[in-house]
Amino acid sequence: MTVGHIVLIGLMGSGKTTVGRKLASVIGRRFVDTDEEVERRTGRTVREIFETDGEQAFRLIEHRALADTMATPEPLVVAAAGGAVLREDNRSLLGGPHRVVWLKAEPELLIERVGRRRGHRPLLDDDPDLKLRQLWSERDPIYRSLADDTIDVSDKTVDGLCSEIAELLA
């Protein structure tokens, strides 16, 4: 039997990296975050790539990072960066034996959270409130269509979310 990866999807600020890292340690899998993978491969930050080469170039590197990550035989916990679901070829990569978990949050919560950590998120430089609301409307249907499971993250701790996901997988 092929054992798939657990892939966390959702908007910036939904907690994919924090929850994914903790979940991986709880269930004994390696954790890969696609933004970190992009930075590791290129030796550049996500912000530098956006600012120097533009979003399109970033999306291509992101695609390669996701494709290689998904092709890893060892079952992983993967945090797929918020925009990774935009390309059809990326969406196809999430099918098959993998378990896609959508960390769902209302725009208000995301706005409150990303206000504190905007470093690798150049899309939010100008008007984060407006941009997050736009991205929420554009992407909500995409996340919904890809999700095997949906978890509402509001009012939950990282440990609580990990237990909830681990129970889904049991």
Ligand code: S3P
């Ligand atoms: C993006 C999300 C970011 C990062 C980049 C673009 C997006 O990752 O890849 O700033 O388009 O939603 P996180 O979702 O990990 O914040």
